[in-house]
Amino acid sequence: MIKGKKTIMRKIILFLLIAGLIFNLAGCSQEAVVAGGNEDLLEKSWKSILEEAEGTEISFYGWGGSQMTNDWLDNFLVPRLKEEYNITLNRVPMDIDQVLNKLLGEKQMNVTGTADVIWINGENFSTARSNDLLYGPFTHKLPNFNQYIDAESVEVKYDFGFPVEGYEAPYGKAQFVLVYDEARVEQVPKGHEELMELVKNNPGKFTYPAPPDFTGSAFIRNIIYDIVGYEQFITMEADKEVIAKAIQPAMDYLKELKPYLWRNGETYPATIAQLDNMYADHEVFMSMNYNPNEAAARIKTGEFPRTTNTFVFEKGTIGNTHFLAIPDNAPNKAGALAVIDFILSVEAQASKYNPDNWGDLPVLDNTRLSDSERVIFDDIQIGEGALPQHILLDHRVPEMPANFVPIIEEIWMENIL
Helix, strand or coil: CHHHHHHHHHHHHHHHHHHHHHHHHHHHCCCCCCCCCCCCHHHCCHHHHHHHHCCCEEEEEECCCCHHHHHHHHHHHHHHHHHHHCCEEEEEECCHHHHHHHHHHHHHHCCCCCCCEEEECCHHHHHHHHCCCECCCCHHHCHHHHHHCCCCCHHHHEECCEECCCCCEEEEEEECEEEEECCCCCCCCCCHHHHHHHHHHCCCCCCCCCCCCHHHHHHHHHHHHHHHCCHHHHCCCCCHHHHHHHHHHHHHHHHHHHHHCHHHHCCCCCCHHHHHHHHHCCCCCEEEECCCCHHHHHHHHCCCCCCEEEECCCCCEEEEEEEEECECCCCCHHHHHHHHHHHCCHHHHHHHHCCCCCCCECCCCHHHCCHHHHHHHHCCCCCCCCCCHHHHHHCEEECCCHHHHHHHHHHHHHHCC
């Protein structure tokens, strides 16, 4: 008898939870309608799409944790879109995992959402595509994509090893660099062998953040690439035993390096922020970053010494691309297409590249730029300690598939920590 009452109560609670979810989702869209009403949009001419986009509003969902990034969106993109297309862009700061949860909930309810453009990449893109949350393929429709983007580039065709297939457009680029103090490091290492020699000759002056810190994890992948190359990982099976065998030479290297690290490698900085502070305090003579312009910004603020500089290994360092996508249930797909196309313009990419605005690396193919367009990028002052774009591009290698990263971190913990 008591068991039966509990069952009834569970059913009532479940009903109330579902009802609450329905109410909340319906509240997100005042007029809940069946999504997918723009299937024929990509059949229209670009002129018709722009006419449809003119005078509308779009909601741009993305990470809002960087003031410089937010300022570029608010102070450059918003007014230029208004001038160019009479489009009002509303920036909605939200972590991408929250955006995906929102889209998943809306998909279950089959309702039109509120996000028109989302900032996404890596495993989150893989999750979105696997759950049919994205609209497309759409990049072939964008004039600036067709004019300026190398669609056959590995970094455009794949996002952390996952095929893009036109469901997201490149937004900007990042690349791993090593940061050093010229006053204390006379000769920067060309690769892992020279780094080993430098660290052994200066014990306790170098270390790296322990995974899962993003930058520390990227350093380990760079060491792997420098020792065993990157090509084999593009098609490799995401199997721990297979990966462990392939990266064993790098694990052997890191074991040999360990006793010469800061505090004899018995402990590691937990975050890149901690390593940066140690570098600023002269406790170590190197740091690292996945944003090649970050060191220049820290020199400007006085956090890093003016003798700070950056470098990459001769065989290259890992770079990744961050992207923009359109949710399948976006209410204003025409506006989203117009906005993404404008972001791929020379004007927008050059503005975003300027370290006074954001410092994000451009995604345009240099060979597709006219001489006058190339000058626009060349004239941008990249800041002290930052590497010119052509050096970064000449030393850029693709990221591993996203599902390899946690496996490599696990192997590192088992072998090195």
